[in-house]
Amino acid sequence: MILPIYLYGKAELRKPTEPVSEGELNLSELTDNMFETLTVAEGCGLAAPQIGLSKRIFVVDGSELGDDYPECKDFKQVFINPEIIEESDEKATYSEGCLSLPGISENVVRPKTITIRYQDTDFNWHEDTYTDFKARIVQHEYDHLEGHVFTDRISPIRKQFVKSKLAAIAKGKTVSRYKYKK
Ligand code: NI
Numbered sequence: 001m002i003l004p005i006y007l008y009g010k011a012e013l014r015k016p017t018e019p020v021s022e023g024e025l026n027l028s029e030l031t032d033n034m035f036e037t038l039t040v041a042e043g044c045g046l047a048a049p050q051i052g053l054s055k056r057i058f059v060v061d062g063s064e065l066g067d068d069y070p071e072c073k074d075f076k077q078v079f080i081n082p083e084i085i086e087e088s089d090e091k092a093t094y095s096e097g098c099l100s101l102p103g104i105s106e107n108v109v110r111p112k113t114i115t116i117r118y119q120d121t122d123f124n125w126h127e128d129t130y131t132d133f134k135a136r137i138v139q140h141e142y143d144h145l146e147g148h149v150f151t152d153r154i155s156p157i158r159k160q161f162v163k164s165k166l167a168a169i170a171k172g173k174t175v176s177r178y179k180y181k182k
Helices: 026-043 132-145 156-170
Strands: 045-047 057-061 076-087 089-098 105-109 114-118 125-131
Touching: 026 125, 045 105, 045 132, 076 132, 089 132, 105 125, 105 132, 105 156, 114 132, 125 132, 125 156
Parallel strands: none
Antiparallel strands: 045 057, 057 076, 076 114, 089 105, 114 125
């Protein structure tokens, strides 16, 4: 089932999320729906607050990115109760966009490499290190679980530049190609 994506301005995107406990959610249905929604919206990551669910879960699917970032092509994964436990001092700059902020893309500086602990849908723990664009996707989605969006991290001058665009999204003046919730 395709879920409506919550857009900038919705309170759900600003709330820190709660841990997922075993048996509490129908994870197979939820993650199927999240992947389906992501595919239709042609995005590479979707976090639970973006569908109005205040839980610590996000999914990534890099298959759309194969041309620009071949290393992401097979990067399809569910992250439950993730915690970033290490960040490199070395930074990288990438242009980011977000399904909740249609029409906006800005350069964001973040750690180049991160190590994250998380559970899979069977609640087994994993610890993985990602670098470059994989690390970028993971950090962007992780931010959503903390109630942040990528424009929180851009320079003051760029913030000024996107202010009216963000206000327009928050007022519901958005035309996106996917199903969304104003
Ligand atoms: Ni996003």
